[in-house]
Amino acid sequence: MNASVKIEGLSKSLGGHAVLHDVNLDMAPGEFVVLIGASGSGKTTLLRLVGGLERADAGRIEIDGNCVDAPAERRFVVPERRGLGMVFQEYALWPHLSCLENVTAAIPRGEKRREERARELLESVGVAHAAGKRPHQLSGGQQQRVGLARALAVRPRLLLLDEPLSSLDVDTRDQLRMEIRRVVREAGVAALFVSHDPADAWRLADRVAVLEGGRLVQFDTPEALYRAPATPGVARFTGAQGGFEGDLRGPGIVLAGVDVAAHHRQSGLNGHGALYVRPQGVRANGAADGLPAECLHAVFEAGRYRVYWRVPGVDQPLVSLEDAPPSAQARLRIEPEQAFIFAPALARRTTD
Known part of the structure; x- marks a missing residue:
């Protein structure tokens, strides 16, 4: 059966420290949600609460319409009765058993036909050839494939994945992302995938849930997050640099005496703001009305030059992507579609 998850007013403290604050989140049946956030944002705690590995302090969790955790109702369902499959960062395979036995x-x-079905699951994740081997005889990527097969073996209503790719090399992560997406789709289950890697959100998610300081600050499609990040933290997640502080004027902000327009601006700002902009939205095109800048450093990166510029009155470098080596001095143009303005105090709180 496909899973649907409903979380209402979820709060949790650990060691006297508030980890989650009034989190509300709904997952549709069969939906793949990637939960992202910096270290300490509460994402793993949220996953553990859904999995029944921790108890909530307040709020309510439902899976398929069944309440599994509600402190006010003294309701708590143990993990093994929640219909879950779990995939962990460190594989958690039984070392004394073969892959097939796991x-x-x-x-x-x-x-x-338990063994026959186990072989079919190993085949579905591409490690049928390793059925007779023990975990220590496999690569990290192969072990994680076995872990995925084991999680699906219980016919879960919901699949929970706790940073399952973080210990793998780049090529293996890319391969396994596509395998996870395919296998989960074919199994017809919903999935909640915890990560700190933006690539996981772009390549896996139907929707992305962003936690900052234990609060859910945005929950939307990858495209919506990219086009209209709700906070400086989300803007950074989508590749933006910042924040460059200046006075607000018209639809934009003044940097080095130049008006810089932005298509996205936090509501309620008054007088002063902080600009966040993606490097692909900054170009040294020589326009007379561009930002005056001095080249600090340039590196060749994936077919283009990543250039670090000093702008007068701005206390951190502005980065652009150029097709050719830069000159020592330039005028920088910022594309409004790649620029976002937030309150300076908010920018400082969410800077990594």
Whole structure:
């Protein structure tokens, strides 16, 4: 059965420190949600609460319309009765069992043809050839594939994945992302995937949930996050640099005496703001009305030059992407579609 998750007013403290604050989140049946946030943002705690590995202090969690955690109602369902599959960062395979035995052990004992189904699951994730091997004989990527097969063996209503790719090399991560997406789609289950890597959100998510300081600050499609980030933290996640502080004027902000327009501006700002801009939105095109800048450093990167510029009155470098080596002095143009203005105090709170 496909899963649907409903979280209302979820709060949790650990060691006297508030980790989650009034989180509300709904997942549609079959939806793949990537939960992102910096270290300490509360994302793993949220996953553990959904999985029943922690108890909420306040709020309510429902899976498929069934309440599994509600402190006010003294309601708590243990993990094994929630219909979940879990994939962990460190694989968590039983070292004394073969890959086939690891998967078979997760299949309910009353189910017929357990070993045959375990082989089918290993085949579906591309490691059928390793059925007789033990975990230590496999690469990290192969072990994680076995972990995914084992998680699906219980026929879960919801799949929880706690940074399953973080310990793998770049090429293996790319391959396994596509495999996870395919296998989860074919299994027809919903998935909640915890990560700090933007690539996981862009390549896996139907929707992305962003946690900052234990609060859910944005929950939307990857495209919506990219086009209209709700906070400086989300803007940074989408590749923006900043914040460059200046006085507000018209639709934009004044830097080095030049008006810089931005298509997205936080509502309610008054007088002063902080600009965030993606490097692909900054170009040294020599326009007379551009920002005056001095080249500090340039590196060749993936077919283009990443250039660091000093702008008068701005206390940190502005980065652009150029097709050719830069000159020592330039005028920089900023594309309004790639620029975002937020309150300076908010910018300082969410800077990494």
